[in-house]
Amino acid sequence: MQDVSFAASREFVLVAGPNGAGKTTLFMAILNLLPYEGRICIDEECGRERVYRVGYVPQILPKGSYGTVWEYVYLPAKFRGLSDAAARAEEALKLVDLHDAKDRPVAALSGGQFQRASIARALAAGGDVLLLDEPLSNVDPQGRVELLRLLRELKRDRTILMTSHELSLPSDLADKILLINRRVVAYGAVDEVLREDVLAKVYRYVRLAKTSYGYVCVTEDYAHPH
Amino acid sequence: MRIRIEAPAALAALAALGHAYFAAPLLFWPLVSLMATSLVLAMHSPLALSRRMTFLAHAQGHSILTAALAAALVLAAVKTAASAWPFYGLVLMFVIVLNLAVLAVGRLGYREDVATGVVMSLQISATIALLFAVRMFYGASVDPIAIITGEYVLVGLGDVAAQAPFLALASLFPLFYGVRYLYAAIDETFAEAIGLRPKLMDNLFLISMSLAVASSVYTLGSLMPAVLLVMPGAIAARYTTSIARMIPTSASAAALSVAAAHFIYTLLPWLWPSAAIGLVQLLMLLAKPKAT
Numbered sequence: 001m002q003d004v005s006f007a008a009s010r011e012f013v014l015v016a017g018p019n020g021a022g023k024t025t026l027f028m029a030i031l032n033l034l035p036y037e038g039r040i041c042i043d044e045e046c047g048r049e050r051v052y053r054v055g056y057v058p059q060i061l062p063k064g065s066y067g068t069v070w071e072y073v074y075l076p077a078k079f080r081g082l083s084d085a086a087a088r089a090e091e092a093l094k095l096v097d098l099h100d101a102k103d104r105p106v107a108a109l110s111g112g113q114f115q116r117a118s119i120a121r122a123l124a125a126g127g128d129v130l131l132l133d134e135p136l137s138n139v140d141p142q143g144r145v146e147l148l149r150l151l152r153e154l155k156r157d158r159t160i161l162m163t164s165h166e167l168s169l170p171s172d173l174a175d176k177i178l179l180i181n182r183r184v185v186a187y188g189a190v191d192e193v194l195r196e197d198v199l200a201k202v203y204r205y206v207r208l209a210k211t212s213y214g215y216v217c218v219t220e221d222y223a224h225p226h
Numbered sequence: 227m228r229i230r231i232e233a234p235a236a237l238a239a240l241a242a243l244g245h246a247y248f249a250a251p252l253l254f255w256p257l258v259s260l261m262a263t264s265l266v267l268a269m270h271s272p273l274a275l276s277r278r279m280t281f282l283a284h285a286q287g288h289s290i291l292t293a294a295l296a297a298a299l300v301l302a303a304v305k306t307a308a309s310a311w312p313f314y315g316l317v318l319m320f321v322i323v324l325n326l327a328v329l330a331v332g333r334l335g336y337r338e339d340v341a342t343g344v345v346m347s348l349q350i351s352a353t354i355a356l357l358f359a360v361r362m363f364y365g366a367s368v369d370p371i372a373i374i375t376g377e378y379v380l381v382g383l384g385d386v387a388a389q390a391p392f393l394a395l396a397s398l399f400p401l402f403y404g405v406r407y408l409y410a411a412i413d414e415t416f417a418e419a420i421g422l423r424p425k426l427m428d429n430l431f432l433i434s435m436s437l438a439v440a441s442s443v444y445t446l447g448s449l450m451p452a453v454l455l456v457m458p459g460a461i462a463a464r465y466t467t468s469i470a471r472m473i474p475t476s477a478s479a480a481a482l483s484v485a486a487a488h489f490i491y492t493l494l495p496w497l498w499p500s501a502a503i504g505l506v507q508l509l510m511l512l513a514k515p516k517a518t
Contacts, residue, residue, distance in 0.1 A: 032417045051517050056416050066276060066413045067469040075469065076420050104468035106412075125420055 004029060004038035009174040012155040014190075015163040018202050021181045023163040026060045027131045030161070031056060038184075041127050042159055055127020057118040057195040069093070069109065069117050070102040076125040085124070092120035096150060116150060130154065130164040137170060146156020148173065167194065167217035191216070229465050229514070235478035238485035250492055256381040256445070259389060260499060261484050263442035264454055266393045268480030269400035271437050271459030272472040276411035277428065280456055285342045286321070286330075286439050287452020292349045293320030294373045294448045295356035311388045318392075318440035324349065325432060363493035376447030376500055385444060392441030399434035403427060404473045438464070450500040454480060457507040464514040481509045 004026065015023050029036035031054060039046055045053070067075075073093055077085035093099040096116035101109070101182050109117060115135045122130055132151075136144055152173065154160060161178075177193035179186040181202045186193045193199075199206040203219040210216075239261060246254040274283040297316035322344060360368050375387040399407075409419035410424040417424055439451040446454070462476035480503075487502035 028415070029258070033415065033418055054419065056413075056419050058413055058415065062412065064276075066272070066408055066463065066467065067412060068467055068474055071409075071469045072412070075405070076416065079406060079409070079422060080420050107467075121416070 002037045004040060006178060006184060006187050007041040007044075008159050008161065008176065009043050010014045010157070010159055012151070012160045012162070012173060013176045013178050014167075014169065014174040015161055015178045015180065016165075017180040017185070019032075019165075021202065023180065024133055026180060027056065027133060027161070027163070030131060035078060042161075053127060054131060055119075055122020055125060056065050057115065057122055057130060057132040057135060060111075060138055061114055063111075065107050067106050068102065069098060069104050072106040073102075073121045073124050076121055079159045080125055082126060084095050088124040088126075089120070090122040091186055093117075095123065096120045097146075110140070110143060111138035112140065115139060115143075115147055119150065119154070124129055128158045130158065130162075132160065134165070135162060135164050136166060167199075167219060168215055169186050170214040172214070228399075231465060231478045231482060232474055235481040237358060237436075237447065239481040242485035242488040243493075247282045248291055249320075250287065251367070252379065253488065253492070255383050256378045256499075257332065257488050259386050259445040260378065260487075261481065262386070262389065262393050263438075263445050264480040264484045264503065265477050266397050266438045267442055267446075267451055267454035268458035268476045269397060269404065269475045270431075270438055271455050271457070271480075272462055273400060273404060273407050273459075274435065274455050275396065275459040275463065276408050276472075277431070281339055282342055283455035284433065284452045285346050286435060286455065286517055287449060288346050288349055289321055289324040290317065290439050290443050290451055291374065291448035292353045292356065293317045293324065294443050295353060295360060296320050298368045298373055299356060299360055302360070304370045314388065314392050314441050317443055318436060321436045321440055322433075325436060370378050374447050374449060375442075375498060376443070376445050376450065378445060378499055381445055389441050389444070392437055396434050396438035396441060398432055400473055403430065405470055407431060408472060410470045446500050450503065453504050453507070457504070457511065458483075461507060461510050461514075464511065479507065479510055 013024060017023055025034060028034040029038055030042070031145045042054070044166060063167055070093075074085060074089035077088050082088060090099070096119055097225055098113060098116055098120060101113065101130065106114070106117060115132075119130065119132075133149060139147060148170065151160065151162075174190050176188060177186070177190055178184065179198065179202060185201050186198050194208065194217065196206045196208050199208070199217070205219065208215065243254070243257060243261070246257045274280060294317055297313055297320060300316055301313055313387040326342050327345045328338070331344050332338055336344065357370050360370050406422055407427050410422050410427060414424045433458075435455065439455070442451050442454075445452040458479040459472075461479040462472050465479075466472060466475045483503045486506045487499045489504040490497055490506075491499045
């Protein structure tokens with residue numbers, strides 16, 4: 001990715017862009033797993049120094065994965081050598097309301113439960129910055145409500161970056177939107193970026209409305225028109 | 227319902243070793259060797275399965291046949307026994323060469339599974355050529371069937387002593403990095419982000435697996451290592467969902483099957499122990515068709 005520079009601090013940033021825009025690649029860059037051009041600063045830490053504070057939350061669990069929910073959450077904290085790994089895992093599982101499910105196989109969790117377990121894992125491993133990769137795409141309506149409730153709670157005291165194809169979100173969730181298409185196209189407050197003229201830079205077809213729920217947005221990207 | 231097989235496996239292993247020591251002394255060292263090699267291979271099994279290396283693990287089994295024949299041919303030329311440590315060293319060297327051949331073919335632009343298949347195809351041709359070479363030049367000193375089935379009843383204390391350091395080395399990776407490696411299979415990105423190094427662990431695992439296979443070939447023959455690299459892990463995945471228990475459960479499945487194979491062999495001497503191990507493991511898998 002080229003020209004990727006932005007700074008986020010204690011805010012919820014929605015990362016949006018068409019298919020192939022590099023949303024997941026951006027997360028790999030934030031995790032220092034891929035090279036990039038630009039300067040990414042999160043909570044006033046830039047470059048390599050911030051990497052161990054970042055917790056990555058994947059979209060799905062690979063098929064045939066082993067492990068219980070407890071191991072999924074606890075082991076990374078242990079691998080990182082955190083002395084209070086078990087206590088952190090306990091606390092994180094309680095926070096995401098999965099403490100009662102800690103002995104279940106992680107592969108048996110629903111989409112929403114898996115997202116919450118992955119958030120608990122990131123928190124237990126010391127991640128006070130969360131990177132959520134399309135967390136809403138494999139979640140049923142009930143799971144979505146629970147996940148959004150949890151994200152509202154978590155965003156109070158930490159930075160969250162979430163990729164999503166969907167721009168129709170409750171208005172109280174995101175503070176900023178980072179619109180990318182192999183580079184940063186727009187970055188700013190929701191009202192500044194969620195405008196048809198801005199979105200038209202990366203989407204072929206855009207219809208936008210603000211309702212009592214929040215923004216309702218219909219888009220079609222250039223890469224995959226119907 | 228969760229089933230723990232570690233304690234029954236330890237009891238069965240002790241019973242089989244005790245039986246061999248007191249009632250069938252000729253089978254004691256062969257059984258010690260069979261138990262040790264099976265345990266070390268089984269420790270690698272969940273790791274191979276979790277990283278989707280089952281095909282590669284099976285390919286290792288095929289490469290061992292070629293490597294063992296090549297090693298036996300070299301040793302026959304210099305008149306050294308196939309149970310001595312140079313045999314393990316040569317087998318290991320040939321296995322590593324064959325693994326490097328997979329990487330070399332991969333660099334021609336083939337996917338890993340295709341590259342493995344291409345090298346396996348070449349190996350089959352090489353195996354036939356080596357079998358004929360063995361028969362023509364060293365028919366009196368090298369038995370190709372023994373290379374396929376393993377010597378088993380000829381294994382003595384000296385053979386176990388020669389195997390032991392190789393097996394000890396091969397057990398280090400699953401013992402110290404096994405759980406980390408299994409976790410990295412769940413989410414490579416997260417594993418890398420917290421400082422684990424999945425690619426380096428992949429390479430260490432391949433070396434460790436090659437070492438385990440090479441050091442087991444004299445006892446198990448060149449075919450059974452492939453079975454023991456796949457079946458115990460598949461059985462373990464039926465009996466536990468815990469990452470931490472996957473390797474102990476897999477090793478326990480191997481210990482149980484080796485113990486059972488020992489008793490079966492003493493009752494039915496026509497059923498070769500390594501074949502009996504395969505049958506017992508199949509029964510263990512069928513006994514629990516659904517995962518816990």
